[in-house]
Amino acid sequence: MSEPRIQYLSNEVAFLKQQLNEAHEKYKIALNVLMDCFVIFSAIRDAEERIIDFRFESINQAASEFLGVPIEEASNFSLLELYPGYVESGLFDRYCEVVLTNRPAVLETSTYNRDGELSYIKVSVAKLTDGVVVSWDDITMERKLEEELDKNLSKLAIVLSSMSDGFAIFDQNWRFLYINPKIEELLNKSKLDLLGRNLFRVFPEFINSTIFDFIQVLSQARLSNSTECLDPINNTYYDITAYPYEDGYAVIVRDITAKKELQLAAKRSEELFFKSFHLSPAMMCLISVEKRTVLDVNDAWCFFTGYTKDEVIGQCTDVLTVFSNHYPIDSDVLDSGSSGSRSNFKVKCLTKQGHIRELIHSSEIIEVTGEMCFLYVALDVTENEKLTREIARLDKLNLIGQMAAGIGHEIRNPLTTVRGFLQFMMSKEYFANHSHHFELMISELDRANHIITEFLSLAGYKHYDRQSHNINLLVENIFPLLQSEALKENKNISFLLEDIPKVDINEMEFRQLILNLVKNGFEAIDSGGCVKIQTYSTVHSVVLRIEDTGHGIPSDVLGKLGTPFFTTKSHGTGLGLAVCYSIVERHNGRIDVASNEHGTSFTIHFPLP
Structure with a gap:
């Protein structure tokens, strides 16, 4: 191998080693x-x-x-x-x-x-x-998390199994995936009957119920929701709360039948209470214990006090005259709530028109629609009290009448004899120097005789014949006499006579009635004052009204008017008004008295035949 070739391979090996490293x-x-x-x-x-x-x-x-x-x-x-x-x-x-x-x-x-x-x-x-x-x-x-999760799942399973509420898990198609024992009890089905099966296949009767409507809304909205539903099979009320999750729904079911029955019973009770409240002939008022505001009043309360519901509901009792401190319903009655109920307690009520009414009330703390309320129930006994006083007065008149019948004549006869002898002796020249003494004695005997005459007029055994009269004619006949009396005292008298039907009365007693009442009116007014005589008719009666412009009668005296021998005059006998009441009673009528600082009025009602 040539040297260049060896060098090339050597370089290539070195490069590969470098790449490998x-x-x-x-x-x-x-x-x-x-x-x-x-x-x-x-x-x-x-x-x-x-x-x-x-x-x-x-x-x-x-x-x-x-x-x-x-x-x-x-x-x-x-x-x-x-x-x-x-x-x-x-x-x-x-x-x-x-x-x-x-x-x-x-x-x-x-x-x-x-x-x-x-x-x-x-x-x-x-x-x-x-x-x-x-x-x-x-x-x-x-692994630890899994073990912890397994423990928690075991605990959860125990909790779900011991829950007093039913718990179930459904898939997206409302097939049962899990149920606890309470669901088995509520639905009267076992796990074998439910798991893996569709809710509406197991319970087809739910399709036409509120449960189906609830599930429809839940499936569309995919938001947590709750409702109260009636199971049409068992006639059982359920409170159902559903929580959607990614793969289905978790549902909690609670049997609220007992609660629902209590609510229905409470509702029926409240309906019965409100019917009794609004239809009762007694005055009834609901007042908030906490706020002291009027929550409700019934029609009888409005009728007797003169207020409308809009005028009082929501108002504080402190600003209503009917609860004014002068007639302490507020302080006496409302404060009784802290110490319990009160029964048959007498109070006075000031109406919207300013009239004072006597009431007997009972009170109790009750709960109405979740709020503690003060229930005030009252009966207007004003007329009953007047009738009681009138009966007492009539009893006295009857007693006095019996006394007058028994001893009146026996007293008058010797007085007549004494007066005759005094007149005879006064005519003698021998007693000429004592004539003023005889005149004084005769005047005192006449005064005694006048008192006995009035006393005898109270006697119940007197029965005057009654005839049909138009009392306007009787007033007109006696008016000149009354007018002359007014002129003597520098006082005024007027009359306003409307067209009225005839009534059966005794003319002499009627004249005495007018004379006594007008005389009282003259005595009550100052110089320049006025007494007014008025007549008019109502559906059931003819009315004679005698009104003066005096200073009024004190409230503590009003209740004693007509009581024999009761008088506020220094030289009065206390028999004038007693005679008037006796006359009116014999005519089956009644006398109403109204008085304030501007004067007094006597209103006499004579029944139509």
Whole structure:
């Protein structure tokens, strides 16, 4: 071979060595940056060519750190020198099998790392000449996570099995994938009956129910949703909550039949309460315990107080005159909520029109639509109280009438005799110097006789004949007498007479009634004041109204009017109004009295025949 040829081949060999070295360096670099552990073993054989061990030929950085063997020293060791346990674990035999059969193997096993900790690895083994190339990945963390997941799944299975709610998992086509025991109980089906089967094939009756509608919406929207549904088979109410996920749906089912029945019972109870509340003839009002605002009132409350619902609902009780402190419903009644209920408690109520009404109320704290409320129930007993007072007054009149009937005449007869003798003695010249004494005695006897006359007018045994009269004519006949009396006292009197029908009355008693009431009116007004007489008719009665412009009657006196011998006048007998009430009573009528600081009015109702 010529020298140039030898030189060429020499250069070519040197170039190939350089390329090989560069490739080897790249291989080492690539091997060391691998995340997986990588080792090349060569087989060590005995005299009979049996593999008795493997020697480290090459090792990357990851394997060096895992095994605790420096890369540069790895070739000084064999596999079983460092890890004799590989024989017992069977890993050594698998390496030998790969060499002998030339079939790669992939397996998972456990081994100990450089720190003596048990690690789980996934190993890939392939034959390389008379040895094996082994790569493995440390899957210890993954294995621990799997074990933890298995534990959690076991716990979850226990939780799901012991849940008081039903739990089921469906695929996209609503086939049962998992059910807990509660689902079996609620649906009255076993796992064998349900797993793998479509919901609507097992329960075709659900197709025309709210459950089907719910699932339709859920399948389209693919969003978590919940609803309350009625099972048409068992007549059972369910609360269903569904959570879509990538491959299907997780569903929680709760039996709420008992809860629903309680809600329906509560609703029926509330409906019954509100019907009773609004239809009750008694005044009823609901007030918030916390806010002290009116929540609701019934029609009877509006009728008696004069307010509309719009005027009071939502208002604080402090700003409503019906709850004013002068008539302390607010302070007395509302504050009772802290100490319990109250029953048959008397209060006074100021209506929108300014009228005072007497009430008997009962109160209780109740819960309405989830809010604590104060229920106020009251009966207007104003007329009953008036009737009670009237009956008491009439009892007194009756007693006095009986007394008048029994002793009135017995007293008058001797008085008449005494008066006659005084007049006879006064006519004698012998007593001329004492005439003023006789006049005084006679005037006092006349006054006593006048009192007895009024006293006798209360007697119940008197029955005057009644005739049909138009009271306008009777007023006009007596008016000149009244007018002259007014002129004497520098006072005024007027009348306003409307067209009215006739009523059955006794003319003499009617004249006495007007004279007494007008006289009282004159005494109540100042000089220049006025007494007004008015007549008009209503559906059931003819009305006589006598009104003055005095200073009014104190409220504590109003309730005692008509009581015999009760008077506020220094020289009064207390029988004038008692006689008026007695006359009106004998005519089956009634007297209404209204008084304020601007004057007093007496309204007498005579029933139509």
